[in-house]
Amino acid sequence: MSASALISVDKVRRQYGRLTAVHELSFTLQRGQVLGLLGPNGAGKSTTLQMVCGVLAPTSGEIAIDGVSLAKHPLRAKQRLGYLADTPPVYPEMRVVEYLTHCARLRRVAGRDVAKRVADVIERCGLGDVRRRLIGQLSKGMLQRVGIAQAIVHQPQVVVLDEPTIGLDPLQILEIRRLIRRLGDDYGVLISTHILPEVQAVCDRVLIINRGQLVYDGPPVAESAAQSARIVDARFSQAVSAEHFTELQGLTAAKARSPQHWELQFVDDAAAQRALATAVSEGLAVRSWQPMEPSLEHLFMEIVTRDEIAAAAEAEVRA
Amino acid sequence: MILIIARREFGGFALTPFGPVLLAFCQLLLAYLFLSYVDSFLVRQAELAALPNSPGATQWVVTQWLAIASIVMLAALPLITMKSFSDEWRGGTMSLLLSAPASSLQIVLGKFIGILAVIGLIVATAALMPISLHLGTTADFGLIAAAMLGLFLLLMAFAAIGLYMSSLTRQPSTAAFSTFGILLLLWLLEWTVTDDITGSRAVFAYVSLFRHFQPFIQGQIVVADVMYFVLVCALFLGLTVRRLEAQRRFD
Numbered sequence: 001m002s003a004s005a006l007i008s009v010d011k012v013r014r015q016y017g018r019l020t021a022v023h024e025l026s027f028t029l030q031r032g033q034v035l036g037l038l039g040p041n042g043a044g045k046s047t048t049l050q051m052v053c054g055v056l057a058p059t060s061g062e063i064a065i066d067g068v069s070l071a072k073h074p075l076r077a078k079q080r081l082g083y084l085a086d087t088p089p090v091y092p093e094m095r096v097v098e099y100l101t102h103c104a105r106l107r108r109v110a111g112r113d114v115a116k117r118v119a120d121v122i123e124r125c126g127l128g129d130v131r132r133r134l135i136g137q138l139s140k141g142m143l144q145r146v147g148i149a150q151a152i153v154h155q156p157q158v159v160v161l162d163e164p165t166i167g168l169d170p171l172q173i174l175e176i177r178r179l180i181r182r183l184g185d186d187y188g189v190l191i192s193t194h195i196l197p198e199v200q201a202v203c204d205r206v207l208i209i210n211r212g213q214l215v216y217d218g219p220p221v222a223e224s225a226a227q228s229a230r231i232v233d234a235r236f237s238q239a240v241s242a243e244h245f246t247e248l249q250g251l252t253a254a255k256a257r258s259p260q261h262w263e264l265q266f267v268d269d270a271a272a273q274r275a276l277a278t279a280v281s282e283g284l285a286v287r288s289w290q291p292m293e294p295s296l297e298h299l300f301m302e303i304v305t306r307d308e309i310a311a312a313a314e315a316e317v318r319a
Numbered sequence: 320m321i322l323i324i325a326r327r328e329f330g331g332f333a334l335t336p337f338g339p340v341l342l343a344f345c346q347l348l349l350a351y352l353f354l355s356y357v358d359s360f361l362v363r364q365a366e367l368a369a370l371p372n373s374p375g376a377t378q379w380v381v382t383q384w385l386a387i388a389s390i391v392m393l394a395a396l397p398l399i400t401m402k403s404f405s406d407e408w409r410g411g412t413m414s415l416l417l418s419a420p421a422s423s424l425q426i427v428l429g430k431f432i433g434i435l436a437v438i439g440l441i442v443a444t445a446a447l448m449p450i451s452l453h454l455g456t457t458a459d460f461g462l463i464a465a466a467m468l469g470l471f472l473l474l475m476a477f478a479a480i481g482l483y484m485s486s487l488t489r490q491p492s493t494a495a496f497s498t499f500g501i502l503l504l505l506w507l508l509e510w511t512v513t514d515d516i517t518g519s520r521a522v523f524a525y526v527s528l529f530r531h532f533q534p535f536i537q538g539q540i541v542v543a544d545v546m547y548f549v550l551v552c553a554l555f556l557g558l559t560v561r562r563l564e565a566q567r568r569f570d
Contacts, residue, residue, distance in 0.1 A: 053418040057567045075420040083418040087411035091327075093334045105323045106419045150415070 005067075006031055006158050006188035007052060012061030014047050014212075021047045022212040024061070029158070034184040036203035036220065037192040040304060044212040045192040046086055049162050052190065053083040066157050079108060082156040082187075086163050088147030092136030096127055096146055099135055100153055107154035117153055125149040125179065141172035148179060152187070159183055161191045165198060177202050196300060208303055211311070215303045231292040232264045232272050237285035244284060248275045260287075320421050321429045328433025331406075332399065338437070341398055346444060348391050349384075353448045356380045377459035378538070381449050381466050385536040388445070389529065392474055393506060397498035399437055400481025401491040403430050404559075408489045423563040427556055431482060438474045442467055462538035469535020472548040476528055477502055479555035486562045505529070 005028040014022040022044040029035045037045050050056040052063060054070050054077065063070045065077040090099060100118045109117050122131050125145045130138060135146060144164060151159050164180065165173045180202050183189050193199060199206050199220050208216035239259035245251055248264075250271025255263040266272040269291075276289050332338040360367070360379050367373050374382075407413040416426050446467045452458040480501055485494040509527040524530050528551070531544040 050414075053414070055414050055417040055567070075422065078418060078420040081418065083414060085411055085414035089410075089412040089415035091331065091410070091412060093331070102323070102327055103415070106320075106327075106415070106421070108320070108420055 004031065005029060006065070007190060008062075008064045008067075009048075009052065010062040010064075012048075012051060012058045012063060014044075014051060014056065015059045020212060022051070022058075025209070025212070025214055027207055027214065027217060029188045029190055031157075031188055032184065033205060034180065034189040034191065034203045036199040036206045037190065037209065038196070038199050038206055038300065039192075039194065039209040041194060043209050045194075045209065046162055047212075048209070049083075049160050049190065049192055050085075053081055053160055054078050055083075055085075079154075080157045082107075082151030082154065082159045084147045084151045084159075084161045084164060086166070088143050089150070090135045090143065090146055092134065094135055095132055096135060096138075097122070097131045099146065100149055103150045104153045107156075109154050117155070121149045121153045124152075126175075141168050141175070144168060144172070144176060145179070148176070148183075152183065157187060159187045159189045161189065163193055164191060165193070165195070173198075208300060210304050210307050215307065216300075230266045230268060230272060232266070232275075233288075233290045233292055234262050234264055235287040235289075236260050236262075237287050240284065244279075244282075247282065248278055251275065320425050321432060324416070324421065324426060324429025325432035325436065328403065328430045329436045331402065332433070332437050338399075341395065342437075342441065342444075345391065345395050345441060349388050349445050350448060352387050352391070353380070353384050356384045357452075375459055376452055376456045377449060377462050380452065381462060382536045384449075385466050385470060386533075389470065389473060389532060390506070392441075392470075393477065393502045394499065396474060396477040397481050397484075397495040397502065400434060400478055400485055400498060401495035402485070403434065403482050403494075404486040405489050405491040405494045409491075417567070423560045426563065427482070427559045431478065431552075431556060434478045434482065435475060438471065438478060442471045442474065445470065459538070465538045465540050466536045468540065469532050469544075472535070472545065473528060473532045476548045476551040476555075479552040479559075483555040483559045483562070486559045502528075 007027075007029040009025060009027050011024045011026055012022060013020065013024055025044075025048060027035075037048060039045050047056065051058050052065075052070075054074055057071070066080045068077040068080065070077045094102070097118060100121060101114055104114045104117050105111075122128055125148055127142070127145055127149060130142055135143070138146065148161065148164065151161065161180065165176050168176065177198065180189060180191065184202070184204070191202070203220050206216070206218065206220040207214060237260070240262065241259070242254060242256070245254050245262075245264070250267045251264060252267055253265040255265075257263060264272075264275070266275060272291065276286070279286055357380055360376055367379065404413070407416065421429075446463065449463045449466070450458060450460075477498075481494070481498040484498040484501070485491070487497075488494050505526065505528045508523045509529045531547045534541050534544055
């Protein structure tokens with residue numbers, strides 16, 4: 001736990017009745033970082049974010065925002081945060097500018113600064129054209145921008161966004177991601193999502209949680225590119241059977257997607273390159289040979305399925 | 320902080336079509352009732368004047384009018400308080416309040432004061448009716464002031480109960496109906512109390528909101544009755560604060 005961490009979460013547990021949603025979760029967020037909280041639906045992402053923002057109290061454990069304990073000094077800690085929940089917390093009968101003014105006051109922005117901060121945030125989130133519109137009439141993308149604007153209007157140190165791109169069209173998703181990326185320059189940002197490419201697009205670091213437990217904490221791409229490049233996506237012009245690969249040196253596994261489409265795994269990158277040469281020289285008609293991009297998806301699927309298998313095995317032992 | 324939340328609460332009521340429509344209907348009903356009592360006074364004026372200790376126009380009209388008006392408000396108030404917390408939970412805006420640097424007490428007081436502003440508006444416009452008696456006769460302003468203070472305190476207690484019920488559920492309709500049920504029960508308690516208030520009846524008599532309201536509409540301001548309404552408010556606002564805290568911890 002370094003003192004300079006913007007968010008420090010220490011052994012936090014949260015129970016809903018007898019169900020434990022979050023088990024002993026610990027992590028920190030440093031200044032200038034965009035941290036992604038990734039996990040399947042129901043993994044405990046929203047619960048974790050709600051605890052960080054003081055909406056829910058943890059059953060046990062400590063949370064501090066910029067070194068201020070959320071349990072002991074809730075008002076001081078909350079002044080340092082901005083939060084966008086999974087549904088934007090807006091009042092449909094208010095106008096955008098009225099709503100943001102209300103939020104700024106609610107977050108204790110000094111009276112003389114309110115108008116300026118609201119104008120800044122409208123500019124920053126691209127809300128200029130709709131500032132006089134009723135919030136209830138806005139499109140989902142605009143609504144999400146209003147939600148983000150509300151979370152940063154008081155210039156907090158920490159911005160917490162819960163699934164900020166859910167329900168948006170692809171163009172809007174790109175815009176919101178760009179906005180989040182820019183926020184990362186000035187604030188510490190914590191976002192949750194179940195969309196893998198999103199994490200790769202905007203995060204510096206990723207936490208993967210499954211069933212309320214932290215299963216991965218690290219950069220959003222696998223450790224070394226070479227490690228992932230060992231897997232090759234190969235397509236052939238004719239049907240190919242497993243016997244064709246017996247000659248290939250350094251092949252560790254071959255998985256057939258279809259007779260013409262295989263996923264081949266090699267011991268290292270060099271072996272994969274040699275294998276291509278061998279395959280071509282032996283007259284296999286290779287249509288495409290593509291080393292897989294280092295991907296979080298692999299990592300994620302691996303971790304989550306491994307967990308599922310472990311849980312199933314455990315259940316079997318108990319039975 | 321409290322005033323910022325109060326302003327929003329009042330705005331939530333005044334900016335939606337629901338608020339003004341509700342207020343308009345309240346005024347319509349109150350005005351109709353008022354008119355009918357003025358009419359009955361005019362019809363029976365001679366008869367009443369012959370009575371020893373005859374009631375003046377203000378007394379005759381206001382006392383009877385507010386006894387009925389309080390029942391109209393008993394039905395209307397739950398509709399004013401029902402959305403307070405339920406709608407914030409349902410619309411997802413509760414996260415805005417809970418993550419803001421405001422304590423649970425500030426949130427509850429803010430909402431309560433916002434509702435008091437609505438109630439103040441109702442009482443102020445209702446007060447114009449008995450004051451209009453002054454056009455035709457000499458109105459008893461002392462009695463009107465006491466009666467309006469009583470109405471305000473009664474509605475304030477209704478509001479505290481309604482606010483608590485609203486914090487218990489996400490459904491405004493559930494909040495409204497349970498508030499109405501409780502207020503109606505408190506009103507019915509009055510019926511079990513006859514002139515003989517001894518033993519267990521004394522408890523009912525004490526709990527009944529309306530028994531504490533009656534002296535006001537007869538022109539008396541009794542400190543014990545004022546304190547009673549203040550205590551009812553404190554009790555239910557305290558329960559609401561506890562409810563918010565419990566929700567953070569256990570829900």
